[in-house]
Amino acid sequence: MQTASGVNEFSRGWRILLASLLGIGCGLAAIPFYTAGVFAPHLAREFGWSMGEIMAGLTLTTVMVIFAAPAAGVLCDKFGTRIVALISLACFGLAYLSLATLGNSLTQFYLTWAVMATLGAGTLPITFTRTVNRWFDKHRGLALGFAMTGTGLFGVLCKPFLAWVIADYGWRAGYFSLGLLPLCLAIPAALVLFREPSQATTETLSETAVQEPLPGMTKAQALRHWRFWLIAAVLVPISFALAGAVPNLEPILLDRGIDSATILTLTPLVGLSSIGGRLIGGWLLDRFWAPAVAFVLLGMPAISCMILAGGQLDPDMARVAIVLIGFALGIEYDVVAYLTSRYFGMRSYAAIYSVFYVCFSTGAGFGPLVFGLIRDFTQDFAPALQISAAILPLCSAGFLFLGKYPVLSERYRNPSFN
Template sequence: MQAVSSEIELVQGNEFRRGWRILLASMLGIGCGLAALPFYTAGVFAPHLAREFGWSMGQIMAGLTITTVVVVIAAPVTGVLCEKYGTRKIALASLACFGLSYLSLATLGNSLIQFYLTWAVAATLGAGTLPITFTRTVNRWFDKHRGLALGLAMTGTGLFGVLCKPLLAWVIADYGWRGGYFALGLLPLCLALPIAFTLFREPAFTPASGKAEPVDETAIPGMTRGEAVRHWRFWLIAAILVPISFALAGAVPNLEPILLDRGIDQATILTMTPLVGLASISGRLIGGWLLDRFWAPGVAFVLLGMPAISCIILTGTNLDPNMARAAILLIGFALGIEYDVVAYLTSRYFGMRSYAAIYGIFYVCFSTGAGFGPLVFGMIRDFAQDFGPALQISAVILPLCSAGFLFLGRYPAKTVT
């Protein structure tokens, strides 16, 4: 009775007053998880590993490719496990295993097989730290302010992207690259895991209903995974995500060589690249606020289509640094909202009944495009001796595919929670 009474008080309060604990745990869990740590730090470790073991940059970066391939399998499986066992158990177990996997990187020997196997294990066991897990619970705690809540939860990746390189530079300077891997492994174990254990939990109520009685998990409105994959909206979203993520993610890892090709000096470039992380944080917050107030497909069309302007700007020769900064901000802003849009659309069009399983499949679509984008951009650069053709292709892809969201129509009332 005391527990039910406590939930009644929570429901009657403001969504953020009752849900800030969930947002804090989700922000740290996502920021210290698989979505952020490998991709923001691989470039920092690469020169040290090359010097220590004689590996090429391609061999080292192949670890990220392995991570992407493993996630294609692990993400949908994680979604199913979340539906079966609950997100709290999956998140806690995955944070612990992911942290231990990173600690093991500090023991690397001169073996590429060991290096690749460690990344495969980290991606498999760390898939529960992806937004699939945390956004399922955030969606269930928030309704009226769901978009902003998702944006706040996912700022963890952007914040980590801004802060991780200075932190690693200090640790590696004093303790070497092994100390750097050890420090990163401590983040999920000593920061995210204790906070998630203390604060992260499923709600015992449905936020949209205003009722505080315990929720029957089997009665949560929405489609099952099987119903969703038979629906045309599912395949439309999936088809849109692959090319959009390809166009956005292909440019970001190649920003430095793109800007060098356009005549911008290295010192100026170093002041520009952090703008991606800062813009992604703004994209999550402003985009989330817009999702709560306007039709989400319309918001997605505008914000994910606008970086086409960036691609056109970056194709210019003798690029003005201020124009380059504007282009980078637009790309970073769009990268910030893409995860949020997918999470929001999944909850609104398919409901929360099998949210994690459905979002897990969408995450695979995103990862596929993002995983191969940088590689294809690099191949085009090698063939054409210029990034221009890749940027021109992206300038067409972004508005054209973003317009596909406009065909989704109204939110189905029966699946809204």
């Protein structure tokens, strides 16, 4: 990894961060999950589809990502992140544009989601964090946090933007406008700003050395290492517990006696606090042992779950609960990206991180469904929230067993645009 002062890292790498923020915010990690609910009532009214049929598109996306994300990771390690990001952003944008032509066919709807998830997997944080990790070392945590704020910023801005577009021009224009975001914002930024760092200083390394692989484990080596399986094992239940509550937040708050008008002022706190989680959490990762940071920040939402599992709830306590959950959601992918780079190195970073991403996506994909089923069966979200309150601190404590960072050779320094 390159070494540099924090000022030099950011003065050289700010372009990478800006391109990554736009790429992640306009990609598969943000757009579908923040906007599906906005389109659902319009699709139901237009085509007579049920909410379950419409939201199954998101479930299909989760399933496809399980297969597509590792493939995207392998491609990034083999061909570099820039070309993967550019092609994937183009395919993702075109897939969203095609939704503007949607007819009364669930098959077409689902096929579009499947293609979007498969070809758009290169827009996931797997791609962009690989390059961010290579440009930053001393302030890697903060850099990752800044790059990942794209999801939170999009979450805050997309709904009022879509509400305006759909109100004036209809839901088809909404899909069309979302398709333009990766094509008109993220792709130009990637073309102009997004680069791999130089792999060696010409003063110290020969041409042969430049061609050597990056330091760290291969994917096969990582798969044989106990640390890999420990991280993978704790990510699924943690993501289940964190993600299960957020899509169900409105009905949870309604069950706790909070009125709809107040709920509208509370739910945006998830996106805002997630931005804070990314930046503050990233700052903490640079200064303290990452497993301890992960234990504290990912375990704290257990408090939120216990608050939400109680009886009548006042708005102030609801704010505390929502902020803690949002803060943890803001740090989760950053922590995993940071741990991957520190414990396994950069040689097969994207391939390794993609497996962890699948673990997190699996838990997050099924969490909301299980929460809803428990609510249907018990007429209360409390059992699901109480289970989550137990899961979060217990599984987050698993990170504490990772031990100290291994020593990785520092071969690649002083990144520059080529």
